[in-house]
Amino acid sequence: MTTATHTAAPLLEMRGIDKSFPGVHALRGVDLTVHAGEVVALLGENGAGKSTLIKILAGAHVPNAGTIRVDGVEQHIANPIDAQRAGIGVIYQEFNLVPGLTARENIFLGRERSSAGFINRRDEARRATELFRRIGVPVPIDVPCGRLTVAQQQIVEIAKALSLDARIIVMDEPSATLTPKEVDHLFDIIRELTAQGIGVIYISHRLDEIDSIADRVTVLRDGQYIGTEAIDDIDRERLIEMMVGRKLDSEFPKHTTAIGGPRLVVKGLRRGEAVKDVSFEVRRGEVLGLTGLVGSGRTETARLIFGADRRDAGTIELDSKMLDIRQPRDAIRHGVCLLTEDRKSQGLVLGQSVRDNFALPNLPRLATAGWIDHRRERERFRHYVESLRIKIPHQEQLAKNLSGGNQQKVVLAKWLERDAEVIIFDEPTRGIDVGAKYEIYLLINELAVQGKAIVMISSELPEVLGMSDRVLVMHEGRITGEITDVANATQEDVMRLAVR
Amino acid sequence: MTEQSHSAWSRFVTDYGMVFVLLLLCGYYSIATLAEQHPTGADGGDAVARQIIATHGGGASVLIAARDTKDDELFIDAIRARIEGAGGTIAETVKGQPSDARKALDRIAAAGMKLDVIATNEATSRWTVFDNLAAKYPALGKVTVATPQSYRWPNFLKTDNLLNVANQIVVIAVIAIGMTMVIITSGIDLSVGSLIALSAVVAAILIRDAAGGAEAGAGAMVLSCAAAIAVCAMIGALSGVTVTVFEVPPFIATLAMMLIASGLAWRLSAGESINAVPETFIWLGRGDTAGVPNGVIMMVALYAIAHVVMTRTTLGRYIYAVGGNAEAARLSGVPVRRVLLFVYTMCGALAGLGGIVLASQFKSGDPKFGLMYELDVIAAVVVGGTSLMGGEGKMLGTLIGAFIIAVIRNGMNLTEVDPFNQKIVLGAILLAAVLIDTAKRRGWLRLGRRGKTAAT
Structure with a gap:
């Protein structure tokens, strides 16, 4: 970076961006500056506000306050078309390519080069080839994108952004699904782009990558702007500290109970690239924290234990008894249950009443010869409504009309009625307000006291450290570390194991 | 609980609001067909x-x-x-x-x-x-x-006509029980029309060739019909396997079965109507017990059973759960595949039974039976308030839907509406029913939410 570029008006300047959603203040006065020809890494924990900031830039959200300038000219970005006109191209983790169309067709989708309604294929092909030459990588332009590799699809996305005259390209976790060699290749492309004066915003959790590609790094935490530093002036320790900030420990009512012998023992669990040889045990009365970044294989591990996905290898034992789990029914029968991360699409039948949801896994017991005992069903549910303090006007309330906290309690109630012995919570407090969070924590404590084996998957490090008796950290499908002395561990310790 | 009784009326309106449409239609046709009646x-x-x-x-x-x-x-x-x-x-x-x-x-x-x-x-x-x-x-x-x-009385309300309407309903309503289950699981079964033909043909051939033709006894006839229904159940099961194991969309899987079943019916019958059945074969389709047609008695009994299954048994709850959110149901331990297999098998079997009723009404088995019946059946289910998106629907709503379709058809015949125009009207009614469903889903209509009774 030469000082000359910095004195000119920055390519992109976002100032004091503020955004609230109902119940959440997602961004509070965030700044982000990108100069022509530089790579700015955007860093922060899950939920720090990175995606919201990017969506504002892409025109998907409109900020409540703040200004966006491109080349010093203020822009009003109200929709994706405005963003395109301003020269902003965003490449999301989930590509926006139509798999059945070729690279050429995808690049010109919606803006076909045509005359009198007929597509001018030759002109499109020429331009597409030219774009790929500019990027420096040839990609077959007449093969359906669905048959290209992930890395090639990414290049198609970049070509599409360039074809729209994008001068600021945002890449959201571009390396997440690439092999190390492909990542090197991607960096070559990024350097090629910056050499042409394009500014790149690079989002990644991998600090190693950021060291090698970024010029500067901007850190967000809890929707707040923490700071921007030149990459050469900052060491990794300081970066992690900026990301995780200070501990807030009073939120967590951790109650440690006597921990007994092993209950759940998992050995050599594998599934494709997602879970590679995971082994661990959970003891009686123990809350085992399982953390790692999104995509590190935590949820996938939980789904294998629960039988939601077929495992390639591995054994699961409960109380020294081998469990034959092939599908969720088997796991449930053996007392293993999973409170899924996504309650709306996996935990609840939203269009049905909360009582029906509660009864679903318990029907074999609430029914005699297939005949449901409605009174017993009502009474059992009332028991949990009271003991878990579920706030509902009546039992016929549809599940979709409940708050996140109450939904989580309904899901918990259905498993408690099922006498679950192993309870896996996947992001138990996501989307739940502070008061309800505290109640969920108390319930987790209570279950531990009852001698259940509890696995708590969470991305929120304060929660993991505040509630677990022991923490396992995963990275790219493997367990990369264990923290036994949780009381004295810091979020930095966890982060170090999680980012690698 | 007081909330329950408070909302009972509004829930009735939401679930069975179509009953008011049916009453309105009956009222309309009673007035429209009012005529001088000469006792004979x-x-x-x-x-x-x-x-x-x-x-x-x-x-x-x-x-x-x-x-x-x-x-x-x-x-x-x-x-x-x-x-x-x-x-x-x-x-x-x-x-x-x-x-x-x-x-x-x-x-x-x-x-x-x-x-x-x-x-x-x-x-x-x-x-x-x-x-x-x-x-x-x-x-x-x-x-x-x-x-x-002479006296003035609506042609629509004459006993003969009402019995006629009831007989017309039976076949469609019986099959609509199975179709309601399938649609609640967010599927569809297009093969039911062809299964009517197949069932009628198989039953007639078995009676002709194995049970003694026109001299067949009651027991042999029942066995022949049971075999025909079993064949249809098996084809339904085949649809179920295609949908669950091979994850073929139900529309395509059952479209294939529709062609196969129809082809089989034509092959087996060599394209001919089979009439070599005894006079007693009409017992189900045209007979009556104490003045009530036997088919209608069977239909009412089947609806009573189906209603109880859907509201009071584990199986019924599972069917709704699978349609509401198959993944959540699976993760709650619901045997999703077995439930789907059951509903398609049941739908096939009921289509087979519908075919037997039709064969009995016509005292023959004919591969031309049941043509386009799948559309009437689906229309009855949709008009009855079952959502094509799955997870919602009521068995009794379907019965009302079947009545609505039959009453409209009958009423249009009585008022001498051109058959071509009848098709247009029925299409428009189906469209309206689907639009109401969409409107409910998007919350455009707040049917019975706060006790409002905007039923129609």
């Missing part, structure tokens, strides 16, 4: 005999004028029974043409008999031979012509 047959005979006894006393001498039809025979018998019962005499009975009446009058006049009344029905009262009797036959004295009093 036994009713007409009773009515005219009562009139005669009222005006002429018990000892009247009566000539009965009727045509040579079955209905008029009942008419004659009824008059004879009443008049003779009251002490009167039947001077002569005419059964045929006006010329027969003239001959009868000549005979009476020649014999010098006294004649008080000529009992006619609506048709024979118009015979000109009865005009100016005093001039033509002074010997007879003062003769009056009696005709049963």
